[in-house]
Amino acid sequence: MNEQDRVRNERLLDDYRQAVCAMLEADGFRRIENSSPKHAAIIIEEMIGHAKHSFCAVAQRMNPEVWSPCVIDALTKAVKGGSVAVSLLVVTPEALTHLEGIDPELRSHIRRAAHPENIGINLAVMDDKAVRLEYDVANDRATFCVNEAELASLAQAKFDALYKAGTAI
Amino acid sequence: MILADAVASGADPDAISICGCVVSCLQAFWAWLMTSRDDSAAWAIAFTINTWAATIQKARVSVYEGVHAIFVACKKGIKDAQWIEDAESLTDKEGHKEFRSRLHELQKYIENKDAEFLGDTKDSGMFMKRVMMCAALASVLIIVFQWYYNVTLAVLLPYPLFCLWQIIRGRWARFRVWQMRKSVEKELNRIKKRCKKPDDPPSMCDLKKKLDV
Numbered sequence: 468m469n470e471q472d473r474v475r476n477e478r479l480l481d482d483y484r485q486a487v488c489a490m491l492e493a494d495g496f497r498r499i500e501n502s503s504p505k506h507a508a509i510i511i512e513e514m515i516g517h518a519k520h521s522f523c524a525v526a527q528r529m530n531p532e533v534w535s536p537c538v539i540d541a542l543t544k545a546v547k548g549g550s551v552a553v554s555l556l557v558v559t560p561e562a563l564t565h566l567e568g569i570d571p572e573l574r575s576h577i578r579r580a581a582h583p584e585n586i587g588i589n590l591a592v593m594d595d596k597a598v599r600l601e602y603d604v605a606n607d608r609a610t611f612c613v614n615e616a617e618l619a620s621l622a623q624a625k626f627d628a629l630y631k632a633g634t635a636i
Numbered sequence: 637m638i639l640a641d642a643v644a645s646g647a648d649p650d651a652i653s654i655c656g657c658v659v660s661c662l663q664a665f666w667a668w669l670m671t672s673r674d675d676s677a678a679w680a681i682a683f684t685i686n687t688w689a690a691t692i693q694k695a696r697v698s699v700y701e702g703v704h705a706i707f708v709a710c711k712k713g714i715k716d717a718q719w720i721e722d723a724e725s726l727t728d729k730e731g732h733k734e735f736r737s738r739l740h741e742l743q744k745y746i747e748n749k750d751a752e753f754l755g756d757t758k759d760s761g762m763f764m765k766r767v768m769m770c771a772a773l774a775s776v777l778i779i780v781f782q783w784y785y786n787v788t789l790a791v792l793l794p795y796p797l798f799c800l801w802q803i804i805r806g807r808w809a810r811f812r813v814w815q816m817r818k819s820v821e822k823e824l825n826r827i828k829k830r831c832k833k834p835d836d837p838p839s840m841c842d843l844k845k846k847l848d849v
Contacts, residue, residue, distance in 0.1 A: 500837050588846060602838055602846055610837055618840065621847040 484509050490613050491517045491597060501599070501609045504532035510611050514593040515541040521552040523626045524591040525580075527604065529562035543570045556630050558583045563636060578633030586629060592622045 487510055490497045501507055511533065515522050522545060526534055545551045547570075555577045557563065566577065580586055589601035589609070598619050601609035612618055838846075 498840075590847075600843055600846070602843065608837075610843060612840075615840070618844060618847070621844055625847045 480505065480509065484513065487513045487611075488517075490611075491593075493613060496612070496614045498610060498612045498615070501611055502607050504530060504607060507533045507599070507601075507607070507609065508535045508538055510599050511591055512538050512541050514591055514597055514599065515545050515551075515553075517597075518545065518551045518593045520550075520594050521554075522591070522593050523552075523554040523556075523623070523630070525556045525558075525586060525589055525626060525629060526562060527558040527583075527586060527589055529557055529559075529565040531565055534565065539569060539573075543573045546570070546573045546576055554578070554626075554630055556580055556626065556633055557636070558586055566636065574636065577636050578630055579636050580629055581632040581634060590622050590626065592619055592626060595619045595623070598622045 483506055490499070491513060501510060511524070515538070522542075542553060542555070546553050553573070553576050556579070557566070557577060558580045563579070566574070587604070589604055591599040595616055596619065597611070597613045598615065599609055599611045600618075600622065601607070603609075
């Protein structure tokens with residue numbers, strides 16, 4: 468990638484981040500589609516940053532492009548801050564490899580799914596406000612919604628059930 | 637031959653063709669010189685033809701490189717298209733307009749490159765055909781010349797074989813270009829598909845169903 472492309476990509480990422488923040492700060496219902504892993508990383512990072520009470524996520528294989536060092540840092544900060552309840556559920560051994568060397572305090576909030584065959588999606592829920600639902604994991608296709616209370620509570624309930632059955636890593 | 641190789645490294649088919657003409661003229665002069673001194677006309681003619689064939693071969697390589705550049709551009713296009721797809725779903729009105737214009741820019745670029753490529757292969761393909769026919773004809777002439785001057789069989793065979801080898805190499809290069817072109821077409825189709833509005837995302841109702849515990 469040449470310098471011009473790099474600068475252009477950075478500008479695009481900044482634009483995208485601003486738009487995601489505007490969504491998270493909005494009052495009304497908004498929904499966007501997402502298929503780029505880099506954009507997914509921005510959405511998740513901003514969800515963690517904007518969380519007031521809780522953030523939880525199912526990350527089957529913890530794609531390193533999505534769960535980048537910046538996202539892991541944001542998670543660690545949220546855990547250490549103490550005001551946000553963070554929980555994460557992983558599925559594959561690949562995800563565990565990606566988690567090697569993370570903060571022990573963050574590690575204590577992560578569980579491994581007990582019944583991987585029941586999990587066909589990736590999801591992230593912030594408070595009762597925002598949900599990112601990766602409904603087509605093979606093709607990285609996801610929806611990001613804000614201010615859709617019913618979807619948020621369903622996603623939270625699904626996560627809680629999976630997390631409860633999970634085992635510590 | 638050395639001159640032809642040097643110019644070929646610049647990968648400009650026009651320059652290579654001109655260089656081929658210059659080198660052939662020099663070779664023709666050399667042929668005339670040799671013929672006036674002894675009976676080596678056959679050698680001289682064969683050498684001229686071989687130089688031509690080698691020069692054209694280089695031109696084919698440069699066309700192949702051109703196709704590869706388009707292939708790389710297409711790969712980049714796919715990445716850009718993915719960005720556009722995401723960004724379009726997020727940004728409305730003004731953002732949408734900006735990304736649309738970027739998309740059009742990209743499509744135009746690929747179409748131009750494709751047209752350029754088709755022009756290149758068509759022209760050089762015809763040119764190549766004529767040169768190879770000349771080479772084949774020259775091979776026959778060389779055999780006749782060598783038989784007339786009573787040259788031994790060992791000397792008789794290498795030049796026609798070399799010409800044949802050049803023809804095979806030319807065909808192989810052409811096959812590779814064809815293969816690359818197919819890949820480019822495939823990539824273009826993929827870009828076009830991606831640039832289309834993606835499949836309708838699932839409804840909220842479908843999403844809720846996916847979350848049933």
